[in-house]
Amino acid sequence: MSEKNRDGKRSARERLAAERAKQNRAEKRRRGLIVGAAVVGVLGLAAVIGVIAAGTGGDDGEASGPVVAPSGAQGEDSLAIPVGEESARSTLTIWEDFRCPACKSFEQAYSPVIHELTDAGQLKVEYHLATIIDGNMGGTGSANAANAAACAQDAGKFVPYHDVLFENQPAETDDAYAQDATLFELAGKVEGLDTQAFRECVEEGTHDGWVEKSNEAFRSGGFSGTPTVLLDGTNIYQDRSMTPAKLKQLVEEANQ
Structure with missing residues (x-):
């Protein structure tokens, strides 16, 4: 095989390897974005739950302690x-x-x-x-x-x-x-x-x-x-x- 042909095949392999590396990097970025979005979503849900809990804490329709009305209370x-x-x-x-x-x-x-x-x-x-x-x-x-x-x-x-x-x-x-x-x-x-x-x-x-x-x-x-x-x-x-x-x-x- 001539030197020219060997150089051509080597260049083709190198281009293929570079393309695969590029695709691998893109895939890693895509997975990272998916995981990041999932984490943000979980944290966001937790924050919403926290706000709801803060807004409703202790308000379950019943007083937390005994209900002792003051003297003379009516209605x-x-x-x-x-x-x-x-x-x-x-x-x-x-x-x-x-x-x-x-x-x-x-x-x-x-x-x-x-x-x-x-x-x-x-x-x-x-x-x-x-x-x-x-x-x-x-x-x-x-x-x-x-x-x-x-x-x-x-x-x-x-x-x-x-x-x-x-x-x-x-x-x-x-x-x-x-x-x-x-x-x-x-x-x-x-x-x-x-x-x-x-x-x-x-x-x-x-x-x-x-x-x-x-x-x-x-x-x-x-x-x-x-x-x-x-x-x-x-x-x-x-x-x-x-x-x-x-x-x-x-x-x-x-x-x-």
């Missing part, structure tokens, strides 16, 4: 804390979260007229407590404050402590109400509330299960957020024309 499942005369012709139903800035704004504007009407026997208020800010911002301040307010109800001090909690509400991102010490400090602003019984109720989370059940009722009630304020079943907080003066007028007219 379905004893989830309402009543204020005012039972015989009042108008009922104001209020859903609030002690970490909710909009709830504080509502209280600042409306609490004077609400207190006036309840003291006069013209209005009954049913307070319901929610903990949506804990879910949105993280923390336990909404739940801890709600339990403390229920403890205050046991002591017959719900209204003044409720007002103190909103008057001293921390920034929405500040979970100060998660600290029992903060709740005790504010209880000191209500005459006769900061007792050993109150402190034990707060520390032991006596009404934690009731608070969870109240929040579940809020979530299943189809409400858009807190505060939700209903006057005899009509949502007045969404009425842009509503004012404290108009609320007073509506209640007084109902009592004529």
